[in-house]
Amino acid sequence: MLPCPVRWALWAWVYSILPTTSQAAVLGWRGSLPLPAHWRVARNISFQVLYSPMSERLKQQMAFLVEIDKMKGILRRTRVLDGSRYENDAEHSWHFAMMALVLAEYATEPIDLFRVVKMALVHDIVEIDAGDTFAYDDQARQTQYERERKAAERIFALLPPDQAAEFRSLWEEFVAQQTPEARFAMALDRLAGVLANYCNNGGGWREFQVPKEKVIARNSVMARAAPELWEMARQMIEEAFADAPLGIIQPVASQ
Amino acid sequence: MLPCPVRWALWAWVYSILPTTSQAAVLGWRGSLPLPAHWRVARNISFQVLYSPMSERLKQQMAFLVEIDKMKGILRRTRVLDGSRYENDAEHSWHFAMMALVLAEYATEPIDLFRVVKMALVHDIVEIDAGDTFAYDDQARQTQYERERKAAERIFALLPPDQAAEFRSLWEEFVAQQTPEARFAMALDRLAGVLANYCNNGGGWREFQVPKEKVIARNSVMARAAPELWEMARQMIEEAFADAPLGIIQPVASQ
Numbered sequence: 426m427l428p429c430p431v432r433w434a435l436w437a438w439v440y441s442i443l444p445t446t447s448q449a450a451v452l453g454w455r456g457s458l459p460l461p462a463h464w465r466v467a468r469n470i471s472f473q474v475l476y477s478p479m480s481e482r483l484k485q486q487m488a489f490l491v492e493i494d495k496m497k498g499i500l501r502r503t504r505v506l507d508g509s510r511y512e513n514d515a516e517h518s519w520h521f522a523m524m525a526l527v528l529a530e531y532a533t534e535p536i537d538l539f540r541v542v543k544m545a546l547v548h549d550i551v552e553i554d555a556g557d558t559f560a561y562d563d564q565a566r567q568t569q570y571e572r573e574r575k576a577a578e579r580i581f582a583l584l585p586p587d588q589a590a591e592f593r594s595l596w597e598e599f600v601a602q603q604t605p606e607a608r609f610a611m612a613l614d615r616l617a618g619v620l621a622n623y624c625n626n627g628g629g630w631r632e633f634q635v636p637k638e639k640v641i642a643r644n645s646v647m648a649r650a651a652p653e654l655w656e657m658a659r660q661m662i663e664e665a666f667a668d669a670p671l672g673i674i675q676p677v678a679s680q
Numbered sequence: 681m682l683p684c685p686v687r688w689a690l691w692a693w694v695y696s697i698l699p700t701t702s703q704a705a706v707l708g709w710r711g712s713l714p715l716p717a718h719w720r721v722a723r724n725i726s727f728q729v730l731y732s733p734m735s736e737r738l739k740q741q742m743a744f745l746v747e748i749d750k751m752k753g754i755l756r757r758t759r760v761l762d763g764s765r766y767e768n769d770a771e772h773s774w775h776f777a778m779m780a781l782v783l784a785e786y787a788t789e790p791i792d793l794f795r796v797v798k799m800a801l802v803h804d805i806v807e808i809d810a811g812d813t814f815a816y817d818d819q820a821r822q823t824q825y826e827r828e829r830k831a832a833e834r835i836f837a838l839l840p841p842d843q844a845a846e847f848r849s850l851w852e853e854f855v856a857q858q859t860p861e862a863r864f865a866m867a868l869d870r871l872a873g874v875l876a877n878y879c880n881n882g883g884g885w886r887e888f889q890v891p892k893e894k895v896i897a898r899n900s901v902m903a904r905a906a907p908e909l910w911e912m913a914r915q916m917i918e919e920a921f922a923d924a925p926l927g928i929i930q931p932v933a934s935q
Contacts, residue, residue, distance in 0.1 A: 479911075479915075480908075483786075483908065483912065486782050486783060487875075487912075489782060490775070490778065490779055490782060490875070491761055491875070491879065493775070493778060494760060494762070495761075495762070496771075496774070497760045497767060497775075498760070498762065505749060505753070506746055506749040507750070509753070512752060513771065515770070515771035515774045516752045516768065516770035516771045516774065518774045519751070519770045519773045519774035519777070519801065520745070520748070520749060520752075520770065522774070522777065522801055523745065523801055523802075524745060526801065527741050527744060527745060527839070527843065528741060528745075531738075538794075539793075539794040539797070542777075542794070542797060542798075542801075543781065546774065546777055546781065547778075584782070588782065620742075620745070620746070624746065653735075656734075657742075660734075
């Protein structure tokens with residue numbers, strides 16, 4: 426038997442020529458690899474944590490959960506409904522998911538509601554890298570998909586490959602707008618924006634001088650997936666631009 | 681035929697003696713009522729909106745969605761992971777729901793994951809009225825359930841009765857801790873607190889001088905529903921109190 430330091434040096438060399446998990450994923454080596462059981466640990470994480478009882482899978486999952494906490498710092502161009510500040514992507518995603526639970530019955534097509542909720546939770550994670558793209562900034566919107574695709578590649582890849590693929594496909598589905606779930610989710614995302622601007626006296630529409638026609642055109646995609654909600658949203662837009670908001674939606678007095 | 685103003689006055693009188701929707705709910709009059717189709721509209725909302733095409737049901741749903749936006753202003757005693765500020769209930773609920781999606785496989789009992797996600801989204805809504813109760817404030821915790829029950833009664837009742845009952849029962853189930861879903865959701869809620877304090881060098885535990893034993897005792901309820909996550913959380917607590925955090929969880933460098 427070789428002395429301990431020499432054995433360690435040999436193992437370190439063996440590990441150094443093995444691929445990292447992300448390289449292995451590119452090679453299509455998923456699941457059962459013909460390698461020592463702990464190679465993934467050794468190639469991907471610091472020595473500090475080599476002997477913790479956490480599995481590599483759990484470490485990846487926690488790294489992802491820590492990373493997406495940054496959503497709490499990505500600001501949108503809409504304000505919270507009381508107008509006190511801009512809202513961030515994390516709290517928007519929560520409100521969007523709540524809208525899905527409450528307003529599911531207005532979807533015209535049959536939907537898998539859990540899938541809509543998952544899309545709501547995941548749809549803005551790419552903005553951690555790509556930033557919030559203002560809905561009426563035509564120039565920024567040209568590069569939006571490319572920026573967000575790169576972000577999706579980096580951020581979802583923090584997860585174990587099976588979950589990375591699942592979350593990525595949720596985001597792709599939302600963007601592609603080819604399923605009833607994606608269309609209904611988009612309608613709710615638009616409604617969230619309309620509601621925020623409506624409750625703030627025109628909000629971003631006025632602040633950034635967006636003409637009413639552009640607002641109507643952008644949000645009218647709601648009509649297919651949720652015509653009753655679009656009818657309401659259209660009325661909210663009319664009221665907001667007519668300087669007479671807070672007609673159809675009434676705030677509730679606290680306690 | 682009577683002249684128009686007289687007919688209106690008569691209708692106004694007829695409506696005035698009918699119960700409001702919430703009174704009707706108390707009487708058990710749900711669903712098909714032996715009353716003119718639009719009595720609920722006439723008895724419950726302002727004249728301003730009497731002729732809008734929105735149904736009373738949609739109005740209630742929107743009033744609820746506007747009300748719960750206040751979650752964005754309810755601060756917890758934990759900070760966002762980068763330490764820059766206290767986190768609010770809305771963004772916490774989003775992160776909690778994401779934890780459920782990512783960590784579902786660690787539940788020891790079979791769970792309905794959608795139900796866990798719904799609990800995550802709904803569990804803190806009562807804090808709009810009841811405020812955040814600090815986990816280690818024993819005095820405040822004595823009155824917590826009573827304060828939160830009152831809040832649940834007011835806030836969920838903004839919804840149509842069927843949805844009010846559904847959301848209320850989700851919250852009750854979470855608090856009662858008698859189902860696998862409720863236990864796993866609670867484990868994740870605790871893990872969220874541990875993670876936030878861990879990433880902030882002890883965070884609220886140090887700030888409010890909570891002894892390690894109390895932290896361990898409070899969070900050890902995780903052990904039943906998710907033993908692997910509790911093992912990790914226990915290690916995080918040890919590290920945080922030993923002044924050596926950021927060992928087992930590593931932040932990811934951005935882009």
